[in-house]
Amino acid sequence: xxxxxxxxxxxxxxxxxxxxxxxxxxxxxxxxxxxxxxxxxxxxxxxxxxxxxxxxxxxxxxxxxxxxxxxxxxxxxxxxxxxxxxxxxxxxxxxxxxxxxxxxxxxxxxxxxxxxxxxxxxxxxxxxxxxxxxxxxxxxxxxxxxxxxxxxxxxxxxxxxxxxxxxxxxxxxxxxxxxxxxxxxxxxxxxxxxxxxxxxxxxxxxxxxxxxxxxxxxxxxxxxxxxxx
Amino acid sequence: xxxxxxxxxxxxxxxxxxxxxxxxxxxxxxxxxxxxxxxxxxxxxxxxxxxxxxxxxxxxxxxxxxxxxxxxxxxxxxxxxxxxxxxxxxxxxxxxxxxxxxxxxxxxxxxxxxxxxxxxxxxxxxxxxxxxxxxxxxxxxxxxxxxxxxxxxxxxxxxxxxxxxxxxxxxxxxxxxxxxxxxxxxxxxxxxxxxxxxxxxxxxxxxxxxxxxxxxxxxxxxxxxxxxxxxxxxxxxxxxxxxxxxxxxxxxxxxxxxxxxxxxxxxxxxxxxxxxxxxxxxxxxxxxxxxxxxxxxxxxxxxxxxxxxxxxxxxxxxxxxxxxxxxxxxxxxxxxxxxxxxxxxxxxxxxxxxxxxxxxxxxxxxxxxxxxxxxxxxxxxxxxxxxxxxxxxxxxxxxxxxxxxxxxxxxxxxxxxxxxxxxxxxxxxx
Numbered sequence: 001x002x003x004x005x006x007x008x009x010x011x012x013x014x015x016x017x018x019x020x021x022x023x024x025x026x027x028x029x030x031x032x033x034x035x036x037x038x039x040x041x042x043x044x045x046x047x048x049x050x051x052x053x054x055x056x057x058x059x060x061x062x063x064x065x066x067x068x069x070x071x072x073x074x075x076x077x078x079x080x081x082x083x084x085x086x087x088x089x090x091x092x093x094x095x096x097x098x099x100x101x102x103x104x105x106x107x108x109x110x111x112x113x114x115x116x117x118x119x120x121x122x123x124x125x126x127x128x129x130x131x132x133x134x135x136x137x138x139x140x141x142x143x144x145x146x147x148x149x150x151x152x153x154x155x156x157x158x159x160x161x162x163x164x165x166x167x168x169x170x171x172x173x174x175x176x177x178x179x180x181x182x183x184x185x186x187x188x189x190x191x192x193x194x195x196x197x198x199x200x201x202x203x204x205x206x207x208x209x210x211x212x213x214x215x216x217x218x219x220x221x222x223x224x225x226x227x228x229x
Numbered sequence: 230x231x232x233x234x235x236x237x238x239x240x241x242x243x244x245x246x247x248x249x250x251x252x253x254x255x256x257x258x259x260x261x262x263x264x265x266x267x268x269x270x271x272x273x274x275x276x277x278x279x280x281x282x283x284x285x286x287x288x289x290x291x292x293x294x295x296x297x298x299x300x301x302x303x304x305x306x307x308x309x310x311x312x313x314x315x316x317x318x319x320x321x322x323x324x325x326x327x328x329x330x331x332x333x334x335x336x337x338x339x340x341x342x343x344x345x346x347x348x349x350x351x352x353x354x355x356x357x358x359x360x361x362x363x364x365x366x367x368x369x370x371x372x373x374x375x376x377x378x379x380x381x382x383x384x385x386x387x388x389x390x391x392x393x394x395x396x397x398x399x400x401x402x403x404x405x406x407x408x409x410x411x412x413x414x415x416x417x418x419x420x421x422x423x424x425x426x427x428x429x430x431x432x433x434x435x436x437x438x439x440x441x442x443x444x445x446x447x448x449x450x451x452x453x454x455x456x457x458x459x460x461x462x463x464x465x466x467x468x469x470x471x472x473x474x475x476x477x478x479x480x481x482x483x484x485x486x487x488x489x490x491x492x493x494x495x496x497x498x499x500x501x502x503x504x505x506x507x508x509x510x511x512x513x514x515x516x517x518x519x520x521x522x523x524x525x526x527x528x529x530x531x532x533x534x535x536x537x538x539x540x541x542x543x544x545x546x547x548x549x550x551x552x553x554x555x556x557x558x559x560x561x562x563x564x565x566x567x568x569x570x571x572x573x574x575x576x577x578x579x580x581x582x583x584x585x586x587x588x589x590x591x592x593x594x595x596x597x598x599x600x601x602x603x604x605x606x607x608x609x610x611x612x613x614x615x616x617x618x619x620x621x622x623x624x625x626x627x628x629x630x631x632x633x634x635x636x637x638x639x640x641x642x643x644x645x646x647x648x649x650x651x652x653x654x655x656x657x658x659x
Contacts (some may be wrong), residue, residue, distance in 0.1 A: 120509040121381055121437040134550060142595065151439055154340060154381035156551050158508055 009226040012040040016222060024219045030172030032062035035095050035111065038176045038218065042183050053083075056090040057186050059179065062111075065094045069140050070102045077143070087149045091186050092116045093179050094144075096125075098136050111171040113178050114140065116148060116155065123157045126202070128165040128174035161199045163206040173214050177206045235260040237296045238310040241271065245316070251275060255310045260297040264318075267292065271315055282318035284613075287311060291616035319611065319620045322641065322653040326361030327625070334644025336392075338377040339636030340594075345652065346390060347632075347644055348374025354392045354402070359637075361652060367402050369422075370394040376432045380456070381439040391442050393430035399423035399444055401456055401488075425452050425490040434506040443494075443512050443526070445501025451514055452490035453526060494524050496531040502558070503544040507551075515544035515556050523568065535566055535573055545600070547592025548614065553577075555600055557587035563602055565614065580612055582619050589633045601641060603630035609643045611656065625651050 004019030013036075020033040039059040060068075064080065071077040086092060093115050099108025112133040113126040125137045134157075141157055148155075165174055181202055236257040243250055251274045258270060268283045285292040292299060292313070300307055336348030344356040344364060352370040354377060355363050372395035380389035380401075390402040401421035428447035435442045440457040499518035506512050512524045517540040523533030535554070542558035548565070557563045561583040564576035585606040593599035600612045607626045610619040626645045633643035639656040 119438065121439060122508060131550070138597075149383055150385040151381040151383045153342075154379075154435075154437060154439075156437065156507070158551055 009037075009222050009229070011037055011225060012044070014040055021219065021222055024215045024222075027167070027169050029109070029169045030111070030176075032066075032095075032097070034218070035172055035175060036061040036063060037222070039093075039095065039179065041221070042180060045183075053085060054088075056088075057183060058084060058086070058089045058092045059183070060084065060092060060094045062095045062097060065096060065140070066099065068143060069096075069136075081144070081147050084147075086144065086147045089116075090118045091182070092148075093182060094140065095175055095179075096133055096137050096140060098133055111175045112137065113175045113182075115182060116144075116152065118149075118151070121151055121155045123155055125157055125159045126162040126175075126178045127159060128162060128171050128178075130159060130162065130164065134159065161203070163202055163211075165211070166208055170211055173211045174206065176218070177211055177214055178202060181205050235297065235307070237300065237307060239296075239313050240310050241274075241313055241315060243315050249275060249281075258296070260300070260307070261295050263295050264292050267296075267313070267315070268318065282320065283315045284318040286314045286316065286615060289615055291613060293616055293618055317657065319613075319656055321621060322611075322623065322656045324625055325640070325652045325654040326359065327649055327651045328357070328361045328363070330648045330650060333373075333631060333646050333648060334650050335631045336374050336377040337632040337634050337642050337644050337650070338379055339634035339640070339642050340379045341388060342637050344388070345636055345642045345650075346377045346379065347650060348377045348392055348394075349644075350374075352394065352396070354390065356388075356404075357650065357652075359640075359652065359654075361650070365404065367392070367400075367404075369400050370396050370398070372396040372429075375430060378433045378435045378442065380435040380442070381437065383439070389439075391433045391435060393433040393444055395429040397424070397426050397428060397430060397446075399430055399433055399442075399454070401442075421456065421486050421488050423452075423454050423488050423490070425454075425493075426450070431500055432503045434504045434512070436506045436509070438509060441491075441506075443504050443506050445497075445504045445514055445516075447500045449495075449497045449499055449501060449516075449518075451494040451497070451501055451504060451512070451524070453492045453494070454488060455491050456488070492526075492529055494526075494529060494531070496522055496524075496534075499540075502540075502542045503556075505544055505546050507546050513544060513546055513554060515541035515558070517541065517558075521554055521556055521566070533568055535568070537564065542587065543589050543591075545591045547594075547597070548600075549597045551597075553592075555590045555592060557590045557602065559586055561585060561587065561604065561606075563587060563590050563600070563612075578614060580614070580617070580619075582610060582622070583608065588629070588631050591634055593635055595638065601633055601635065603633040603643055603645075605629040607645070609633050609641060609653075611641070621656070623651075623653055625649070625653075 006018040008021050009016045023030050039061040043059050096112045096114050097108040098110045101107050110132050114137050115124045123141055127133050237260045238255045239258055240255045241251050267285050271283050272280050332349045332351040334347055334349055338346045346356055348354045350373040354367040356365045358364055374392050374394050376393040378391040382389050388404045393399045403420050426446040426448050430444050430446045432445045443453050445451050497516040497518050499516055501514050501516050503515040510525050510527045512526050514522050519537050521535040522531050525532050540559040541556050544556045554566045563580040565578040566573055567577050583604040583606050585604050587604045589603040591601050598613050603609045609623040611621040612619050626647050628645055628647035630643050630645040636642045640654040642652050644650045
């Protein structure tokens, strides 16, 4: 039996251990480390400018999203949020979790993806179990809104039609898959993505089959990166 | 049995922070207790120095009767343990400022946190500070202003306003902060005049992207307008003429540009009384023709029609999932529909308390439960849709209330036919 604390891959700021990576193999709920890794990997893809601080798209992984959501003091919040340069971004994606217990890192039971789109001035909440994380997304928005510029104060939270999971454990994979589609579509097509087109694109690409294959491809990706280190 | 007070077993829960939580164990309380009595119990359990009023929710409804009556109404056995959630009660709002004007206040908008914008029957739009002092006035319309909208802008020092008027036009105003010393009343000229309606314009709403707006009129149409600051090919088509205007207040010469609509949405058969641009592609409208309609503005099609038994004067989109439609008009009832349910016909909820026609209903910008309404009966009411009766009734106006809005979270601004503008603060909705 392999030691689940064995280090598999160190990528950017993310350290993946055997126990994290094995979640991808089975019908398990993904933890924050895997999603953090995937966001990190997306952000370093060739489509983005070499200097990530000037990329019009920003991916905010589980740990920072969680910290912003539960940061107890306003100074700490400002300090955490300033380096993100949210005002300069056209599209910001946040990995939202329903964990309310600050003591329990890695708690919670459901992931969803919240996207602020400056072109349409709207918060799109992609939840693979529609309605489940609405309140968390809504609470989170009230925290980040003041840091997104004055236009964003008029932005609403909407839940566009999102691909829906068919089981109780794939939410994290859906968050990764949807983030990838949004990321690709922004970089391939710089003009304002219209809501219905984007939602057609999501339904066509992010199918149950695609999601189950994504577990495998992400696993392969991790091992390939690990071997090349 | 009668000699001894009937008791009910209750268990309290709350989403408030730990210092305001009580033990999770069941308590026995007298069954005659109402909201006030329960609030006293919680205050006693918490040992608060300064009493704090609480509201109580059972199965999604606020407690507004005695526990005994509640058990009967909900058909619950007195033997079961009643689970009660408590939240801070809404305290009565205080009248913070009021201003007596020369003419009726017919439009108010509270979406900017620094100024309240109003429109009056004298055709002038004004910006007000929280103390009820007028900071600037915008003159240009020849007849009464019916609606004021605020365009979202990226630059905090620039404000962009839209006004709709009975003079059949709309005006688009850009106001920069440098031109607005606090103490001085300033005039500005409209940078764009929107012409295309053949009758009074009744309502206007800005698109979330801040580039477009839509308007509804007595001519039964909804017009869409491009207002992007950058000149594009699209705009070349829509600008009819430019003319130089000398502004008499400053030596500057203003350029007034006439804009034509980019598209007409037809379907309503009578006055379009209210429009709301909700998402990039979605506009909702209410009309005197007894219908609520949803439009896809990209495809320019009417994709939802809900009929009502009365002429509608106002509409607001909000509530749970930002997707409930609240509308009211020529009777004292506020109706709420959920258009997500296929084949929506009947309202999911009706709120009654007003005594006359309703001029405004407006969801709170943050809370999914709170709603305000204003009526020709002279009152402004605040509702929590979990309760059948209003939380607050503000009776400050002496005539019809024609307009009202939320401002800065938990303040309410209202104006009416008594020429009064009133600002109520401190509702603490959340």
